[in-house]
Structures are given as C-alpha cells and as structure tokens.
Amino acid sequence: MPTAPKTSFTWVFWPYILAVALAVFGVYSFYRHSQNQSSVLQQLAIVTSTITWLTLVPPAHFNGFLEGWPIALFFVYHYFFFFESSVRKRLYGDLYPRAHDAKWDVKLPRVFQFAFFGLVLVGHFLAAYEGPELHLILGGWANLGTWALVMMTLFMRYHSVLYLAKYSEKVVVPTAVVQFGPYRWVRHPIYASTMLLFALHCITLRAPLSLGFIVAVCVWYYGRKAELEEELLLESFGERYKEYMAKVRYRLIPLLY
Structure with missing residues (x-):
C-alpha cells in the first residue's frame, strides 16, 4: 500500500513570522536609507529582506520546506546585487549616493516602480507555483547548463558595473559613451543582467510560463527606463551616442530588442 507523501507545515508558522518581521525591518531600513541615516546593518537588511521574499518565501510557501536551487539562488542574488554597492563602498567608504546633477537620476513615476x-514578486511566486518540487533536482548534466548561465549572469553584471564606474563621475554621472565589455552587445547591460537573473529563477524551477511573464515585465519597465536614459545621453553626447546606437542596435536582448 503506497504511503501518503509527507507534508511539512513548519513554514506556515514560525518561518513566515520571521519573513514578515524581516520585511518590516527592511521597509524601515529603506526609509532610513532614503534619509541617508541607515547603518551598514540596515543597508544589508534592505537587500536581504527583498531577496528572501523573492527566492526563499515562494518555494517554501508551496512546498513547506526548502532545498536545492532556491537556497543557492538566495546567495547568487546577494552576490549579484552587491557588485554595484561594492563600487560605492570601495570609492567612498559607504553606500550612500554622492551629490550630483539630479537630471541623471532617471526614474519612472512611483506607481511604475511599485508596479514593477x-x-x-508575483512572477517569482508564479514560478514556485508552476514548478513545485522540481527545484529539488540536484546534479545531472542539465544543471551544468544552469550553472553556466549563473556564471554568465554574474560575469555580465560585474563587467557592466565595472566599465560604467570607469567612465562615470560619482558612479552615476557618465563622462563618456561606454562601448566596452557587455556594452558591445546591448546598450543597457545592467538592466539586461537583472532580467537574466530573474529569468534564471524561473529556469531553475522549470517554469516556462513564469519565465515569459518575468521577461515581459522587465522589457516593459526597463525598456521605458532605457528610453528616458537614451534621451538624456543623446542630449549630453550627441553624435557620439547616435553612432553608438547605430553600432549596438539592441537595448536589452541581443537580436530581439
């Protein structure tokens, strides 16, 4: 007689309390950071609370336990998003932005930011729902391809931030048209690498429908943000940026967009 599958309800109780508490502290830390008053611990809490709700909470919610890729991606996400912060830390000794011309703070309206x-977050939950327990698959040749994609994502992010920092003042103000490294493939590789990271989450969970959803959301948001940035770059660099746009035709996805 087959035995019924075991279900762990542990996550329903105490881990959710911890996750919510971490989220509340993250929101408070974000407020402090917006006032340039956050500590290093609070700056780390902003990143960790966000990544926890993207990588750990969704699969744990649908499975009742955590194993395999979500745990690995929890650390991959941290490593990924720390690249840009590490540049500020190395240059200035902290993570606060420096005084600069506000025109370079290209942001979409708050409603777009919150919607994105x-x-x-919905896309990450959909991926965990679409592929429950499949994230437990460990080893095998298929995972070699996934790890190669992880390395490519980290490599792209690292070199995008590195080249941008070399040709920027105070990290955020470009002083030249960057045309090296990942900027030879797409015009906005930092955005493209973030989209690739989110896509990686869906790929590890074997969730193709959620993959399409995440990519569409990123193209919608980052595409619009890239348009605004390019208007500013054209205003600042003129023909040099036009030549770059003619040379590198794609904003986010090589051969597609």
Missing part, C-alpha cells in the same frame, strides 16, 4: 516590484 509587485509584478516581479
């Missing part, structure tokens, strides 16, 4: 974050 909410949709990305």
Whole structure:
C-alpha cells in the first residue's frame, strides 16, 4: 500500500513570522536609507529582506520546506546585487549616493516602480507555483547548463558595473559613451543582467510560463527606463551616442530588442 507523501507545515508558522518581521525591518531600513541615516546593518537588511521574499518565501510557501536551487539562488542574488554597492563602498567608504546633477537620476513615476516590484514578486511566486518540487533536482548534466548561465549572469553584471564606474563621475554621472565589455552587445547591460537573473529563477524551477511573464515585465519597465536614459545621453553626447546606437542596435536582448 503506497504511503501518503509527507507534508511539512513548519513554514506556515514560525518561518513566515520571521519573513514578515524581516520585511518590516527592511521597509524601515529603506526609509532610513532614503534619509541617508541607515547603518551598514540596515543597508544589508534592505537587500536581504527583498531577496528572501523573492527566492526563499515562494518555494517554501508551496512546498513547506526548502532545498536545492532556491537556497543557492538566495546567495547568487546577494552576490549579484552587491557588485554595484561594492563600487560605492570601495570609492567612498559607504553606500550612500554622492551629490550630483539630479537630471541623471532617471526614474519612472512611483506607481511604475511599485508596479514593477509587485509584478516581479508575483512572477517569482508564479514560478514556485508552476514548478513545485522540481527545484529539488540536484546534479545531472542539465544543471551544468544552469550553472553556466549563473556564471554568465554574474560575469555580465560585474563587467557592466565595472566599465560604467570607469567612465562615470560619482558612479552615476557618465563622462563618456561606454562601448566596452557587455556594452558591445546591448546598450543597457545592467538592466539586461537583472532580467537574466530573474529569468534564471524561473529556469531553475522549470517554469516556462513564469519565465515569459518575468521577461515581459522587465522589457516593459526597463525598456521605458532605457528610453528616458537614451534621451538624456543623446542630449549630453550627441553624435557620439547616435553612432553608438547605430553600432549596438539592441537595448536589452541581443537580436530581439
């Protein structure tokens, strides 16, 4: 007689309390950071709370336990998002932005920002729902391809931030048209690498429908943000940036967009 599958309800109780508490502290830390008053611990809490709700909470919610890729991606996400912060830390000794011309702070309206974050979170939950327990698959030749994609994502992010920092003042103000490294493939490789990271989450969970959803959300948000940045770059660099646009035709996805 077959035995019924075991279900762990542990996550329903104490881990959710911890996750919610971490989220509340993350929101408070973000407020402090917006006032340039956050400590190093609070700056780390902003990143960790966000990544926890993207990589750990969704699969644990649908499975009742955690193993395999979600745990690995928890650390991959941290490593990924720390690249840009590490540049500020190395240059200035802290993670606060420096005084600069506000025109370079290209941001979409708050409603778009909140919608993007909410949709990305929904996409991560959809991926965990679409592929429950498949993230437990460990080893095998298929995972070699996944790890290669992880390395490519980290490599792209690292070199995008590195080249941008070399040709920027105070990290955020470009002083030249960057045309090296990943900027030879797409015009906005930092955005493209973030989209690739989110896509990686869906790929590890074997969730193709959620993959399409995440990519569409990123193209919608980052595509619009890239348009605004390019208007500013054209205003600042003129023909040099036009030549670059003619040379590198794609914003986010080589051969597609």
